[in-house]
Amino acid sequence: MIYQLIKRDYLSWVVVAGLCAAIAVGDWLGYVETILFAILAILLLLNGSGRGRRCTEFAAALPIRGWDFFLARLVSDLTLVWAPLSVILATSPLPSGMTRRDANIFFVEIGAILTLGVFCIQSSHVQQFAPPRWWQTGVVGIVGLAIIYDDEISPRTTLMICVLGSCALLLRILILAPRSMQLAPENPESPKASGTSRWLPGIPWLPVLRALFRPDFVMIFAVLAFTGALGLPFLGAIFAMWSIGGEVWRLRSQNRWLLSEPVARSLLFALIVGARLLSYMAGSFFQPYFRHQPARIAVIDFLIAGYLLLALSVIAELVPGWRHPRWLWLRLLLVATLIATPEIIARLFWSRGIYTRTSPVEKMLNGVLPVGSSLLVAAVGLTLAALAWVVYQLGFRQLDFPQLRSKYR
Amino acid sequence: MNSVLEFLNVVRAYVRGVPILDGVTFSVAEGEVVGLLGRNGSGKTTLIHIAMGMLFPQAGSVRVFGSSPNERAVEVKKRIGYVAEEQVLPRTSSIAELIAFHRYLFRRWDDTLEREILDRFGLHTNSKILGLSKGQARAVALLCAVCHRPELLVLDEPAAGLDPAARREFLEVAIQFLNCAGATILYSSHYMNDIERLGSRAVMLDGGKVRLDSTVDRLREEYCLAVVPVHSLPDPDLLKKEPGCLGTRMYYANWHVVFQGSPEQVKARLEQSLGSDGVRCERMNLEDFFVELLGGKQSDDLS
Amino acid sequence: MVLYIAGMQILVHAGNELPIYRQIMGQITEALAVGRLHPGEKLPSHRELAEELVIAPLTVKKAYDELESLGFLETQRGRGTFVCSRLPKLKMADQREQIDAAARKLLSLAYMVGLDLDDVIGILRNAEDELFQGAHTAAGRAATKEGA
Numbered sequence: 001m002i003y004q005l006i007k008r009d010y011l012s013w014v015v016v017a018g019l020c021a022a023i024a025v026g027d028w029l030g031y032v033e034t035i036l037f038a039i040l041a042i043l044l045l046l047n048g049s050g051r052g053r054r055c056t057e058f059a060a061a062l063p064i065r066g067w068d069f070f071l072a073r074l075v076s077d078l079t080l081v082w083a084p085l086s087v088i089l090a091t092s093p094l095p096s097g098m099t100r101r102d103a104n105i106f107f108v109e110i111g112a113i114l115t116l117g118v119f120c121i122q123s124s125h126v127q128q129f130a131p132p133r134w135w136q137t138g139v140v141g142i143v144g145l146a147i148i149y150d151d152e153i154s155p156r157t158t159l160m161i162c163v164l165g166s167c168a169l170l171l172r173i174l175i176l177a178p179r180s181m182q183l184a185p186e187n188p189e190s191p192k193a194s195g196t197s198r199w200l201p202g203i204p205w206l207p208v209l210r211a212l213f214r215p216d217f218v219m220i221f222a223v224l225a226f227t228g229a230l231g232l233p234f235l236g237a238i239f240a241m242w243s244i245g246g247e248v249w250r251l252r253s254q255n256r257w258l259l260s261e262p263v264a265r266s267l268l269f270a271l272i273v274g275a276r277l278l279s280y281m282a283g284s285f286f287q288p289y290f291r292h293q294p295a296r297i298a299v300i301d302f303l304i305a306g307y308l309l310l311a312l313s314v315i316a317e318l319v320p321g322w323r324h325p326r327w328l329w330l331r332l333l334l335v336a337t338l339i340a341t342p343e344i345i346a347r348l349f350w351s352r353g354i355y356t357r358t359s360p361v362e363k364m365l366n367g368v369l370p371v372g373s374s375l376l377v378a379a380v381g382l383t384l385a386a387l388a389w390v391v392y393q394l395g396f397r398q399l400d401f402p403q404l405r406s407k408y409r
Numbered sequence: 410m411n412s413v414l415e416f417l418n419v420v421r422a423y424v425r426g427v428p429i430l431d432g433v434t435f436s437v438a439e440g441e442v443v444g445l446l447g448r449n450g451s452g453k454t455t456l457i458h459i460a461m462g463m464l465f466p467q468a469g470s471v472r473v474f475g476s477s478p479n480e481r482a483v484e485v486k487k488r489i490g491y492v493a494e495e496q497v498l499p500r501t502s503s504i505a506e507l508i509a510f511h512r513y514l515f516r517r518w519d520d521t522l523e524r525e526i527l528d529r530f531g532l533h534t535n536s537k538i539l540g541l542s543k544g545q546a547r548a549v550a551l552l553c554a555v556c557h558r559p560e561l562l563v564l565d566e567p568a569a570g571l572d573p574a575a576r577r578e579f580l581e582v583a584i585q586f587l588n589c590a591g592a593t594i595l596y597s598s599h600y601m602n603d604i605e606r607l608g609s610r611a612v613m614l615d616g617g618k619v620r621l622d623s624t625v626d627r628l629r630e631e632y633c634l635a636v637v638p639v640h641s642l643p644d645p646d647l648l649k650k651e652p653g654c655l656g657t658r659m660y661y662a663n664w665h666v667v668f669q670g671s672p673e674q675v676k677a678r679l680e681q682s683l684g685s686d687g688v689r690c691e692r693m694n695l696e697d698f699f700v701e702l703l704g705g706k707q708s709d710d711l712s
Numbered sequence: 713m714v715l716y717i718a719g720m721q722i723l724v725h726a727g728n729e730l731p732i733y734r735q736i737m738g739q740i741t742e743a744l745a746v747g748r749l750h751p752g753e754k755l756p757s758h759r760e761l762a763e764e765l766v767i768a769p770l771t772v773k774k775a776y777d778e779l780e781s782l783g784f785l786e787t788q789r790g791r792g793t794f795v796c797s798r799l800p801k802l803k804m805a806d807q808r809e810q811i812d813a814a815a816r817k818l819l820s821l822a823y824m825v826g827l828d829l830d831d832v833i834g835i836l837r838n839a840e841d842e843l844f845q846g847a848h849t850a851a852g853r854a855a856t857k858e859g860a
Binding site: 188190191 | 423424425426461462463464465467478479481482484485486487489493495499510511514
């Protein structure tokens, strides 16, 4: 039964397989950042909107036991955690200053923390179709913090806490799982503050902002600022592309009302892309503290990342027949590959086997460009704006009915 | 007579103090077809979810085939087929996958009915649910619900959003299903013509309770609408006190009153007791019945 | 050999003035009155008619049961429902309400287009000719079939 339930979710298996493949490639190329990327990806996927859901109304009407749903969801989530981690354990290059054994223990610790997180998410609101979003995001956030501050506690303690905690929560789930999954809590909620709205300035654009920036955006901001602060323009660009793609898809599917309103597309485009570029920029101003680089370099980094991002959007938009949402993943894969290619070539040629924190492309740029030239920054900024306009004209204007468009092209 | 489905004083609220269902009691016997009528938000879907075990009643009890759908969920659900308007089939599955999954879950499976439904709606087993139109997706849901020959079919606004031809085809499948012995149907719908065709017993929900519970034919034949000009009778209480009055509302310059009885009898009775002669009585069809009894703002409800 | 009814097409409309079972009863009795349906003919089973008309089988059964109680139809176990060989006359009191309503409707329609009572009577005579002419043709066809 569990196998039957799991196998119908094959999209998530494709994602896991893709993640493992990407990690294997990154490890083979000798990037240590792959570990960070993998953990980030696992956290983001665990936080995904469909991820915590144990069953749908369709499945709940079928003669399936409640805890079969739970077991299927747990198996799926634990595979998401442990499959990439196994790949990392097998193939990752060593982070600086760690022995093989220490690194392996570290990875197992991370796995244990993530496992505890999975059980925490699933052990809340056990009787219902899905745990509440705030709980899911909260647990993922805390797990992320725990991974960052994992050094504070000894591995043995961490492992013990995680294993005992997971077993206890698993028992809780098995005891409390209902025979029939419920759509709503058993007891009525109190007439809550849904009637009283929080005070916000009375901007007429509030519905537009609410539609484009949901509470999830905090996580996107945090991730982009993080990559900006650590000086990872390519990782940041990939993530920003993925998030923009997701936002555009959501605009087409859930926020169609916005597309039929007299709101300029250019405004929507500016809000979506600009918010992400600004997040990266906000983080990159902290580069002096993390990477001991002057802020000017950080800004150039940011502009180059944005430049790459938009250049590749143009290429992706120009490929005909690829605007169907079904092909979104393929396009992002192509973009990511294109972004990574110069890096891959550089690594293979110049610094194979030697791990350096500054990428060769950046070293080259630092050598060629006069540091601190505000004219240069302005020139790059203008080109960026021009590219943005081109992408907007080509791809963003007609967001609705992409199939119709390709038919009449 | 065995009762397949029994609601006894079911109470359910989502927010404390605002009960959606406030003491609903009725039962469905084997072989009956019961249609739930009511305004949007009157609790039809909630009642159906309670029958399917997807919600606990906060008070009262529900029995399906004599057992509670929450306690003995799997046994009960093996004998029920469910189709809902909002029920989203897994989008990336193909029809063949869904059918295989249902075959695995249910013991009996009627191959001829499956082939017939696939032919009638022009479905290919390799198509993904994602690429189907609304009517076709609903037909697939109906196929999955009906082909395992359930004893009870529960339909929650199954025809909503479908074009008239698709609705008719849906009805045809339902009637074929009815022709098997012992089939019981509970459904909710806003399409009064469909309710008349299914010849059901109509249960009208209003204010969390069962307002009316009778067969559709009796609703058509034993009730009528009296239209009384306001100027001839400013006080509606006299109307309310008349025997057989079900509901009164003001509509433009007239009182619209639903009475039990034939139009001639009611007209004669009203003219005699109220002394007015501008009274007009007529039979109503089901849609007008619904609007007269349940329509208007809540404040207009004077009955 | 069983003759299937070719001459009787039943059509029902939901939302009509009359409930569906009454529409069926009305159309069967009308067919009997004008001769499109003959005594002794077999009617479709209620399941078949229900599938054809897309209505509940119980509704058809109700119509058949009502006609049976009035004496128009008889059910023979295992063989189906047949028209009685001897048809009863309907009591006028039962039908009076419907006849009165139909008469009122006809007259108000006629007056709206400016016809008077004599014109309406002429129209009624024409209608009678049409109805029974159809019946005579059908009867003639049935007679030639039996004779052949």
